[in-house]
């Protein structure tokens with residue numbers, strides 16, 4: 001089978017889609033395994049693109065498949081999965097139908113193969129068959145995202161550009177120009193998607209790191225540190241640790257995962273920044289000193305990263321949201337308890353779900369310090385309650401941004 005050129009890429013894409021949709025695995029985890037057997041980077045990129053486009057447009061692809069069948073195919077049936085990736089290639093990646101058929105049908109045998117061939121040919125003959133301008137969301141997702149659902153869905157269509165965070169903000173303009181990028185905030189540079197990071201100037205010098213603009217906002221909202229002490233609670237892999245250290249804070253970075261803390265250590269070493277590192281479970285740990293600020297970047301469902309992780313929309317449901325909300329609530333309680341009078345708390349999650357954002361913020365029994373427009377990159381506004389809520393539909397003309405919820409309080 002693997003003699004057919006392009007077949008391993010399709011087989012890997014099928015494996016990736018099935019692992020996400022039927023076993024709830026993350027695309028990132030399953031990718032490593034699925035792409036191992038593919039040799040060239042071009043075929044690896046193709047497998048990624050097929051899986052990504054299939055997941056971005058899944059609801060629409062399923063509606064097309066259903067429209068061509070008398071009896072609906074079960075959602076976990078292999079011919080449905082193969083048809084999904086066939087349609088994604090044809091309608092999103094401009095693969096000619098004959099090439100789609102030649103490379104995907106060998107993934108099936110017998111009756112299922114004839115079925116997939118028949119359904120694809122029926123759809124192929126249909127006049128004017130196109131995908132809508134923006135992906136259709138599953139009804140439960142649309143309900144959760146409310147009046148932002150359409151804008152977010154539009155933001156999911158294109159994978160995100162590459163955002164860099166600079167250690168030294170005074171170099172923003174000259175570096176943006178040297179790299180051919182744009183800047184939407186001091187210390188931020190945006191480059192086209194696919195820019196190879198290890199070939200950019202001064203990668204080895206550690207003058208910058210990769211961080212979505214939205215992910216930089218929680219630490220920006222603490223302002224300069226001037227040697228004050230901050231607890232970076234849930235710190236790994238260390239994006240915010242580096243920001244805080246670069247802004248002059250004396251940082252204690254705590255995380256439960258030793259493996260992820262290794263990434264913090266590597267990041268600090270590459271950028272020449274410093275932080276005290278603690279491996280601990282924040283639910284049982286007790287601080288031995290007081291902090292001027294705590295930044296809690298809590299574990300979450302990460303639905304705000306749906307542009308780069310299109311699997312998240314299909315893996316996350318009420319159960320996962322509730323589980324994360326419970327953990328966030330417990331972590332917030334600890335942070336509030338440890339905060340001395342006169343100190344600042346920032347709570348952040350890269351989630352679009354109000355149970356993980358607004359509902360958590362409303363449970364905090366401290367005086368909010370409302371976030372103001374002046375503190376945010378142009379084009380972003382705080383909510384009427386003084387929180388910040390970004391989503392992939394915002395700053396769309398400049399390439400969009402990830403979804404984050406951020407709240408700020410003083411004790």
Ligand SMILES: C[S@@+](CC[C@H](N)C(=O)[O-])C[C@H]1O[C@@H](n2cnc3c(N)ncnc32)[C@H](O)[C@@H]1O
Pocket residue numbers: 233234235236237238239240241254255256257260280281282283297298299300
């Ligand atoms: C959203 S990530 C943090 C991202 C990080 N702040 C950054 O900017 O790079 C959440 C982190 O919480 C950590 N975590 C989850 N449960 C924890 C707990 N009970 N105690 C401490 N850390 C925990 C995870 O290991 C994960 O690294």
